Amino acid sequence: MDLWQFLFLLADAVPSAIRLTVPLLFAALAGLFAERSGVFDIGLEGKMLAAAFAAAAVAHVTLSPLAGLACAIVVSVLLALLHGFASITHRGNQIVSGVAINFIASGLTATLAIAWFKKGPQTPQLPGEARFGEIAWPFPDLTGDLPVIGWLMSRVLFGHNVLTYVAFLAVPLTWWIIYRTRFGLRLRAVGENPAAVDTAGVSVAFLRYRALVCTGVLCGFAGTYLSIAQSSLFVQDMTAGKGYIALAALIFAKWRPVPVMFACLLFGFLDAVSIRMQGMPVPLIGEVPAQVFMALPYVLTVILLAGFIGKAIPPKAGGVPYTKER
Amino acid sequence: MMRIVIGAALAVFLAAGQALAVDVKPAVVYGTGGKFDKSFNEAAYTGAEKFKAETGIDYRDFEPTNDTQGEQALRNFASRGFNPVVGVSFAWTTAIEKVAKEFPDTKFYLIDSVVQMPNVRSVVFKEEEGSFLVGLLAGMKSQTKKVGFVGGMDIPLIHKFECGYAQGAKAADASVEIFQNMVGSTDAAWNDPVRAGELTQAQFDQGADVIYAAAGASGLGVLQKAADAKKFSIGVDSNQNYLHPGSVLTSMVKRVDVAVYSAFKDTMDDKFEAGVVALGLADGGVDWALDEHNAPAVTAEMKEAVEKAKAEIIDGTVMVHDYMKDNACPF
Numbered sequence: 240m241d242l243w244q245f246l247f248l249l250a251d252a253v254p255s256a257i258r259l260t261v262p263l264l265f266a267a268l269a270g271l272f273a274e275r276s277g278v279f280d281i282g283l284e285g286k287m288l289a290a291a292f293a294a295a296a297v298a299h300v301t302l303s304p305l306a307g308l309a310c311a312i313v314v315s316v317l318l319a320l321l322h323g324f325a326s327i328t329h330r331g332n333q334i335v336s337g338v339a340i341n342f343i344a345s346g347l348t349a350t351l352a353i354a355w356f357k358k359g360p361q362t363p364q365l366p367g368e369a370r371f372g373e374i375a376w377p378f379p380d381l382t383g384d385l386p387v388i389g390w391l392m393s394r395v396l397f398g399h400n401v402l403t404y405v406a407f408l409a410v411p412l413t414w415w416i417i418y419r420t421r422f423g424l425r426l427r428a429v430g431e432n433p434a435a436v437d438t439a440g441v442s443v444a445f446l447r448y449r450a451l452v453c454t455g456v457l458c459g460f461a462g463t464y465l466s467i468a469q470s471s472l473f474v475q476d477m478t479a480g481k482g483y484i485a486l487a488a489l490i491f492a493k494w495r496p497v498p499v500m501f502a503c504l505l506f507g508f509l510d511a512v513s514i515r516m517q518g519m520p521v522p523l524i525g526e527v528p529a530q531v532f533m534a535l536p537y538v539l540t541v542i543l544l545a546g547f548i549g550k551a552i553p554p555k556a557g558g559v560p561y562t563k564e565r
Numbered sequence: 566m567m568r569i570v571i572g573a574a575l576a577v578f579l580a581a582g583q584a585l586a587v588d589v590k591p592a593v594v595y596g597t598g599g600k601f602d603k604s605f606n607e608a609a610y611t612g613a614e615k616f617k618a619e620t621g622i623d624y625r626d627f628e629p630t631n632d633t634q635g636e637q638a639l640r641n642f643a644s645r646g647f648n649p650v651v652g653v654s655f656a657w658t659t660a661i662e663k664v665a666k667e668f669p670d671t672k673f674y675l676i677d678s679v680v681q682m683p684n685v686r687s688v689v690f691k692e693e694e695g696s697f698l699v700g701l702l703a704g705m706k707s708q709t710k711k712v713g714f715v716g717g718m719d720i721p722l723i724h725k726f727e728c729g730y731a732q733g734a735k736a737a738d739a740s741v742e743i744f745q746n747m748v749g750s751t752d753a754a755w756n757d758p759v760r761a762g763e764l765t766q767a768q769f770d771q772g773a774d775v776i777y778a779a780a781g782a783s784g785l786g787v788l789q790k791a792a793d794a795k796k797f798s799i800g801v802d803s804n805q806n807y808l809h810p811g812s813v814l815t816s817m818v819k820r821v822d823v824a825v826y827s828a829f830k831d832t833m834d835d836k837f838e839a840g841v842v843a844l845g846l847a848d849g850g851v852d853w854a855l856d857e858h859n860a861p862a863v864t865a866e867m868k869e870a871v872e873k874a875k876a877e878i879i880d881g882t883v884m885v886h887d888y889m890k891d892n893a894c895p896f
């Protein structure tokens with residue numbers, strides 16, 4: 240393969256990268272709300288999985304993707320509140336509570352799928368109208384024949400799923416909430432120094448609960464995207480570790496919304512490239528096992544945590560349940 | 566006097582009848598894909614159900630959700646006196662090896678893999694033969710002369726499918742180009758329709774227009790993507806033509822149902838034989854599927870070519886390469 244072919248392959252991987260980025264982006268932003276408020280949330284994976292199941296099940300029954308989305312959000316928020324109940328109200332260990340949610344989601348979704356649909360641990364395949372489809376924009380047709388602009392218009396900017404645009408709009412929205420609203424200021428403060436917020440007369444617990452509701456809503460979107468936008472059914476454990484990759488992206492981006500987007504795009508791009516590079520030689524290097532690209536997100540995160548690319552400083556009060564001084 | 570004679574004759578007849586039919590309590594342990602994967606395991610379920618409907622003898626089954634549960638389930642069935650015990654996955658090879666040693670009087674059947682023991686019958690399929698036929702169809706159907714293959718887990722068994730498919734596609738037209746990808750190298754590869762769909766998209770981007778999925782439940786992602794892109798896909802194990810009529814070109818059917826049915830039936834008739842049996846086109850163990858859902862996509866010319874190739878494979882004029890013999894694919 241010469242350099243040109245390689246570049247074309249990379250260009251081809253971009254639309255695929257965007258599709259693979261979306262669930263990571265939703266989940267990483269969800270994690271951002273939780274962790275910035277001082278609640279570590281390792282249960283992103285479980286919330287996504289439960290939401291994916293809820294979306295596929297409800298969309299199958301009602302044939303409405305919006306009803307599926309709504310139900311996915313409700314389920315995901317309830318799980319987030321459960322995490323909050325254990326780790327905020329009862330000051331339990333946040334990691335343990337998060338892992339518990341992952342196990343509950345993994346087991347319960349498979350069991351409910353078997354019980355309700357009698358088709359093994361999966362939901363029935365959905366018809367087209369019960370899924371989120373791609374938006375038909377007029378622009379790509381106008382520019383389709385132009386070399387670079389045509390590619391940009393028809394493959395990169397347009398022709399994606401509705402939820403893809405929601406995901407990328409969620410980035411500036413999150414930025415605005417975190418940095419430009421009173422709620423966001425307090426949310427950041429409660430993650431750094433909850434005692435100060437408490438002294439100012441603001442309830443630490445209530446703030447953290449509200450942050451977890453935001454987390455739940457975003458995880459609901461992530462799960463919905465997986466089961467009724469990117470594919471057309473729920474299968475057992477279909478999140479396949481995306482919640483953990485999202486956490487890695489969150490750490491990689493040092494808990495800031497815009498870098499989170501770029502980290503997710505990078506991880507999504509590496510995944511898309513690994514899919515396309517199976518059994519293909521890289522110019523100047525030769526054949527590289529696809530697993531190298533798959534492992535890169537984790538390797539990069541480890542390098543970052545080891546302090547080679549700047550320093551990842553987590554919110555100061557993260558992982559510590561808040562206890563008023565007695 | 567007459568009555569006594571009839572009575573005695575009847576008694577002898579009944580006794581003989583009892584000696585013929587062995588007491589069977591069949592049990593099935595499915596693969597981790599689950600009973601209703603619309604593919605491999607579902608075919609096993611169909612076979613067991615057929616036996617139940619014909620003989621009225623009920624069976625027990627178990628769906629392991631991870632690799633460690635298989636051995637427990639097999640041992641559990643054997644220790645509770647079930648006979649025969651059927652393991653429906655290559656994943657239970659070592660498990661059957663262990664458990665068959667512990668219960669020498671129980672008859673075991675292993676489907677899709679081989680264990681050499683006096684109380685184990687191994688049933689394997691000549692997947693390469695069925696894959697050759699669907700490869701031939703793919704090669705003839707493809708407009709771009711580029712066809713794809715998406716496999717589940719990266720294991721020799723799946724390469725066996727791929728190699729037969731490649732040989733078939735080349736038989737249709739020597740200039741056909743074949744792309745092949747595997748979803749992953751762990752168990753999760755059977756349950757990842759999203760990744761399988763992305764692999765499919767990548768092959769479409771490279772110009773492929775017919776893609777063969779041999780990936781368990783992940784394959785559903787391949788079929789969906791092909792239907793969305795208005796291209797062709799090929800299903801596997803069970804007849805999957807009905808999933809997306811018009812888009813699924815055909816299915817490579819592996820008659821796991823026949824294997825399970827005859828496992829139950831042979832034990833009942835006391836015809837159990839240890840050893841290995843390989844079911845190919847000649848035994849009806851593998852085949853291609855043609856029904857009302859894919860009939861419009863298959864031209865008379867294609868049908869004729871496939872039937873001809875099938876006859877040639879059966880009579881031995883065409884040899885299909887078996888990847889597992891030398892772990893290499895010359896195509």
